[in-house]
Amino acid sequence: MSTLLDIWNTIQMKLFPAFEQEFDPLTEQEREFIKIVSLLDLPEHTKVYNWQGFGRIRKSRLALAKAFIAKSIYMIETTDALIVYLKGCKNIRRLRGWELASQVPSAPTFSRAFSEFAKGELPQKIHEAMIKKHCGQKLAGHISRDSTAIESREKPVKMPMASAGPKRKPGRPRKDEPAAPNVLKRVELQAGRSLEENLSDLPTVCNVGTKKNSKGYKTTWVGYKLHLDCIDGDIPVSA
Known part of the structure; x- marks a missing residue:
């Protein structure tokens, strides 16, 4: 973790003072945004989405990726609300690379970029x-x-009804009657498969979820469920 500690010290001692000379006083969320972006190698990861010399010049995917991060930090639910916020807040807009409010892209551009990031x-x-x-x-x-x-405004996907097997007679089965094959659950199958196979088998559609809360009561919601594995230091290593 020494590398992370070195980066943290650099952000605290050098990066924040440099930003505060150029910007208005930074809020706590703006500092959080700077810390996160400083840890990510966004230019390297977003270069595959840049304009390749054909067709109309695209809006900077690096700036749009930063806006995607800001949307999560500020817990902004919609793209339209994000655009309004960016146009009204000079600091947060400039941190993403847009000096003027007129430079903030339109909602369709945001949607296309976010779709590209999701597919890639x-x-x-x-x-x-x-x-x-x-x-x-x-x-x-x-x-x-x-x-x-993760609650969502989507409609849950209708799941196909499980096919009912042939009805068996009540009582104990005969000795010569073949036993019904055991259908293994998804969790039981995962141990013998690769990571890619397990990930591709996980459901990704909107559905009705149920879980027990900290008090032991069941709660139900429409949307998704996120599982996280965190190591020491509250660092998520898998999801």
């Missing part, structure tokens, strides 16, 4: 690179595993 698995690739760089050669002493609900 940009967040997953950045996270994988960070874990390999800062934690790859170190032994994790503890892993804390938990899940959290």
Whole structure:
């Protein structure tokens, strides 16, 4: 973790004072944004989305990736609300690379860029690179595993009804009657498969989720469920 500590000290001692000379006084969330972006190698990860010399020149995907991070930090739910916030807040807009409010892209541009990032698995690739760089050669002493609900405004996908097997007669089966084959659950199958096979088998559509809260009561929501494995230092290593 020494590399992370060195980066943190550089951010605290050098980067924040330099930014405060150029910007208005930084808020706590703006400092949080600077810390996160400083840890990520965004220019390297977003260069594949840049304009390749054909067609209309694209808006900077680096700036749009920074806006994607800001949307999460500020917990802004919609793209339209993000655009309004960027146009109204000079500091946060300039930190993303847009000096003027008129330079903030339109909602369709944001949507196209976010769709590209999702299809290209940009967040997953950045996270994988960070874990390999800062934690790859170190032994994790503890892993804390938990899940959290992600509510969504989508409609849950209708799941196909499970096909009912042939009805069997009540009572004990005959000795010469073949036993019904056991259908293994997804968790039981995962041990003998590769990571890619397990990930591709996980459901990714919007659904109705249920889990027990800290008091033992069941809660239900429409959306998704996120599972996280965190090592010492509250660092998420898998999701």
